Amino acid sequence: MITPPAGQLIAVPLQHPPQVVSLGFGLHGVRDRVEHWLLPELYALHIYDWHGSLKIGAVVHPIRPGDLSLIPPGTPMEYRYSGPSPHLYAHFRLTGGASSIEIPTVQPLGPLASEFRRRLGAVSSTDDRAQTSAAVWALLWEAAARRREPEPPAGDQHAAVVTAVGYIERNLAGPLRVSVIARHALVSPSHLNRLFHATHGISVSTYIRDQRAERAAHLLRDTTQTISSVAASVGMPDLQAFNKFCRSRLGAPPSRLRPQSDRSKP
Template sequence: MPVQEAALQSFAVPLQHPPVVVDVGHAVHGLSDREERFLLPELYSLHIYDWAGELKIGDRLHRIRPGDLALVPPGTLEAYRYNGPSQHVFAHVRLPAAGPRREIPSVQSLGPDAPRLRARLVAASTAVDPGHRAAEVWSVLWAAATRPSATDASTERQHPAVLAAVDHIDRHLHATLRVDEVARVALASTSHLNRLFVGAFGISVSRYVRRKRADRARHLLRDTLQPISSVAATVGIPDLQAFNKFCRSQLGAPPRALRSGER
C-alpha cells in the first residue's frame, strides 16, 4: 500500500477511566540505528518529541518536529527515521477496551502548550504513587483530545534535589551516570542525595539507576520490537556482553529469553 505523507489520521481512544501506566520517562533513540520499528501489542504509545525526523504510523508518514505529540494505539506499527540522537518523553499505557471514545490526532503540534504538557509527563516519571502517575498521563491524553487546556502543570511533593536527580537520570539513562555527577546536577552532596533517595525510594542512587535500567530494559525487550543492540544502548550498556550479564543478574534471564517471553 502506498505511503501517504502528512495525511490526516486520528484514533478513537477510551478516556473515561485512568490509564494503567506501564512505563513513562525520557528516551533517546538514534544512537546506534537511524531507523527503528516498534510494535506494542497491548499498549498505547504517547510521545512528546524534542527532535525533528520522520514517523510512519501504519501506512501514514508524518514529519516530526520539536513540540509534536504522537499517540499510537495497540497493535499499530511505528517506524522512525532519525537524523541523529533523538530524545522524547513518553508513556506506554493500557486503556480499557470498552467505554465512550474521543478522537485524538495521531500526530499534532502542541504549540505553546508543549512545555506544560511535557512537564506533566516528566512529573509522571518522577511520581512515586501509581495513582499520581496515572493522573498526570491521563491529563495529557485529555489535553490531546480537548486542547487548549488552562490547567497548570502540577508539582511533585518531593525534595527538589530528588526531582532534579531523577529527571537527570531519566534524561541520561543512555549515558554513563556517576553518582557524584548526578549529585552535582541536583545541587546536593553525594551523601545527602543518597540519604534523600533512601528516604524517597528505599534505595541508594546507584541502585536506583540499576533498577531504572533494568525496568526499562525489561519493558523494551518484552513490549517492543526495538533491536537488542538498540535496547542495550538506550539503557546505557551498549556492550552486548555486559548487557547480557546485566540482564542475567538484574532480571534473571538473558535478553533473548526475556524477548521470547521465557522469563
C-alpha cells in the same frame, strides 16, 4: 490490533484512568537512524524533542520538537532519525467504555509543549501509580480537547487573549488572579478585561468561572474521578464551596451530576 483510520485519528476510550506500565525519558537515533517499533498490548504517548519522521501505515508524519504522538496497541511504527533523538514517553493500557474520543496520532502542541513536558517529566520518577495515572489521563483529555477545538483563524483574536486563555486552561486547578494573567499576557488587567469583553462578551473572571463549570460538569458526568478530586482539578478544593458552585452554575450538587452508578463516590 487497532489500526488508525484514514486521516490518522484514533478513537480512544477515556472514561477510566490509564494503567501506566512505563514512563520516562527515551533517547534514540544514537546508532541506528531507522527503527521499527510495535507494542502489542499498550498505547504509546510520546512528546518529541527532535526532527525526523514517523511512518504509521502508509502515512509519513514529519516530527518536530513539541509534537505529541499517540499510537494504539498493535500498530507498526517506523521512526527515522536525523541524529540523537530524545523524547518523553508513556506506555499504558486503557479499558474500554461506552464511548470514545478521537485524538490525532500526531499533533503539534505549540506553546503548550513545555507545559506538557513539565507535567509528564514531573511524574517520571515517582512510584505513586495513582499520581502517574492521573497525570497521563489529564494529558490525554487535553490532547482530545485540542482536537475538538480548532485553532482560531489568524487575526481573529488579540494575541493577549490567546495567551490569557492558554494560561487559564493550564492553571485552572490553581488560584487564578486577573492581575497575574494580565502580566503573562503583557497587558494591564483593565485592558485584558476590555479585550475579553470584545472577544467573548464577558469579563476575565466570568470566563474563568465558565471554564471551571464546564470542566467540572465534564469530569463529574464523563469520568470516574472522585468528587473531591474533581473539585481540586477545577481550583476549588473546599468541598462546601464546590458544592455551592455546582448548585449555582450547574443547577445541582456534585453528587446529582454523576451517573447513577457513581453517585456513592465522595
